[in-house]
Amino acid sequence: MLVGYARTSTVEQEAGLAAQERDLNAAGCQKVFAERVSSAARRDKLQAALDYVRDGDTLLVTKPDRLARSTADLLAIVERLESKGVGLVVLSMGGQRIDTRTATGKLMLTMLGAIAAFERDLMLERQREGIAKAKGEGKYRGRAPTARRLADQVRELKAKGIPPTQIAQQLKIGRASVYRVLADKPAAV
Numbered sequence: 001m002l003v004g005y006a007r008t009s010t011v012e013q014e015a016g017l018a019a020q021e022r023d024l025n026a027a028g029c030q031k032v033f034a035e036r037v038s039s040a041a042r043r044d045k046l047q048a049a050l051d052y053v054r055d056g057d058t059l060l061v062t063k064p065d066r067l068a069r070s071t072a073d074l075l076a077i078v079e080r081l082e083s084k085g086v087g088l089v090v091l092s093m094g095g096q097r098i099d100t101r102t103a104t105g106k107l108m109l110t111m112l113g114a115i116a117a118f119e120r121d122l123m124l125e126r127q128r129e130g131i132a133k134a135k136g137e138g139k140y141r142g143r144a145p146t147a148r149r150l151a152d153q154v155r156e157l158k159a160k161g162i163p164p165t166q167i168a169q170q171l172k173i174g175r176a177s178v179y180r181v182l183a184d185k186p187a188a189v
Contacts, residue, residue, distance in 0.1 A: 001030055001031070001054070001056075001057045001058075002027065002028045002029045002030055002057070002058050003030070003031050003049060003053050003058070003059050004021070004025070004027070004029035004033065004059075004060045004061070005024075005032070005033050005034075005046060005049045005059060005060070005061050005066070005067060006021050006024060006032060006035075006061070006062065006066065007035050007043065007045070007046070007067075008036050009038045010038075013036070017034055020034070020062045020066065021034055023062050024091075027060055027089075029060055031052070033046070033048055033049040033052070040069065046067070050080060053084060053086045054084065054085075054086070055084060055085030055086070057085075057087075058088070058101075059081060059087070059088050059089070060089045060090075060091060061088070061089075061090055061091070062091050062092050063091075064090055064112055064113055064116060067090075070113075070117055071110070071113040071116075071117045074109070074110075075110065075113070078100050078106070078109065081100070087100055087101040088100040090112075145177075146173055147174070147178070147181055148181070150171050150173060150181075151181045151184070154167055154173075154178055154181040155181070155182070157170065164182065
């Protein structure tokens with residue numbers, strides 16, 4: 001059975017997710033697991049796909065970065081699939097499919113994973129350098145913490161008797177942030 005996995009990092013990337021699902025269906029996937037979540041977050045649909053596949057199945061993805069956070073993560077996923085007798089196919093790598101059921105496919109996937117990790121590290125390095133330069137010039141202040149901006153709302157909801165967990169869910173902030181805001185004294189006016 002051909003099983004697909006598609007992922008985008010944000011809800012705003014709806015077109016990207018639709019394109020992945022289209023490509024996976026066109027490749028013959030009978031079942032596609034799709035989610036909108038950062039690769040750093042818990043990927044429930046990926047876990048579901050990895051649990052779902054059985055001996056003789058093939059998991060398909062459009063690109064390796066849709067599947068794994070790092071080269072080590074990619075290789076761990078490949079190893080998990082191999083232990084179940086499942087192959088991995090990456091559809092769009094320069095017009096060529098990469099199939100881990102072949103020695104060449106494993107080599108190519110490992111090399112591409114390492115190159116992608118290297119590119120990401122370079123990008124993060126350039127980003128840090130740019131931020132440091134902007135800070136030095138007084139042009140960078142960073143993003144205002146979401147919970148602090150919502151401190152008044154947090155206190156209002158708590159005053160109405162709403163529990164911290166529900167406040168966090170309602171305001172879409174972390175529960176720990178709610179507790180931090182509640183522990184801080186409001187500024188005197």
